[in-house]
Amino acid sequence: MQDLLADYPVILEIPVAWGEMDAFQHVNNIFYLRYAESARIAYLERVGRSEALQNSGIGPILASIQCRYKFPLTYPDTVRVGTRVTEIGADRFTMLFRIVSTRHQRIAAEGDSVIVSYDYRAGAKAPLPEAMRASIVAMEARQGSALPGTVQSVSAGPSAGPSTSPDA
Numbered sequence: 001m002q003d004l005l006a007d008y009p010v011i012l013e014i015p016v017a018w019g020e021m022d023a024f025q026h027v028n029n030i031f032y033l034r035y036a037e038s039a040r041i042a043y044l045e046r047v048g049r050s051e052a053l054q055n056s057g058i059g060p061i062l063a064s065i066q067c068r069y070k071f072p073l074t075y076p077d078t079v080r081v082g083t084r085v086t087e088i089g090a091d092r093f094t095m096l097f098r099i100v101s102t103r104h105q106r107i108a109a110e111g112d113s114v115i116v117s118y119d120y121r122a123g124a125k126a127p128l129p130e131a132m133r134a135s136i137v138a139m140e141a142r143q144g145s146a147l148p149g150t151v152q153s154v155s156a157g158p159s160a161g162p163s164t165s166p167d168a
Contacts, residue, residue, distance in 0.1 A: 004100050008082025009143040010043040016077040026072035032109045036097040039081035047135035057121035067111035077103040092116045
């Protein structure tokens with residue numbers, strides 16, 4: 001099962017709770033997103049989310065998420081959730097997640113999210129703090145992943161300028 005998460009530098013183990021199942025006798029889809037959220041926050045803590053937010057008011061905000069359900073989870077089980085960054089831009093990055101059932105030794109779901117750097121004091125997106133960028137690049141490099149977007153690029157169009165929302 002480790003091979004299923006070999007490319008993921010942050011892996012969180014989460015027990016499936018009986019109360020997460022719904023009337024269809026499997027874990028309700030919202031809990032898959034909660035598992036992904038817990039792993040995303042664990043990753044962000046490792047790359048300095050708390051320090052950046054406390055020092056500058058700039059921190060991550062979730063702009064979008066999608067999940068592809070592959071296998072229904074049930075109680076009892078434990079999932080391992082891996083997260084990794086695959087693309088990094090001037091003010092955002094793309095994070096993948098993979099949820100693996102330890103009981104069945106297979107992928108239960110996987111997806112991706114876009115996280116935007118957001119200035120909570122000004123209420124607008126902001127450039128990704130250099131310290132956080134460097135931490136992400138270093139963590140992914142230790143894992144053997146090369147990030148295609150490590151060179152800052154500015155895109156033309158409405159999303160290139162300041163905004164009051166994290167939308168792309």
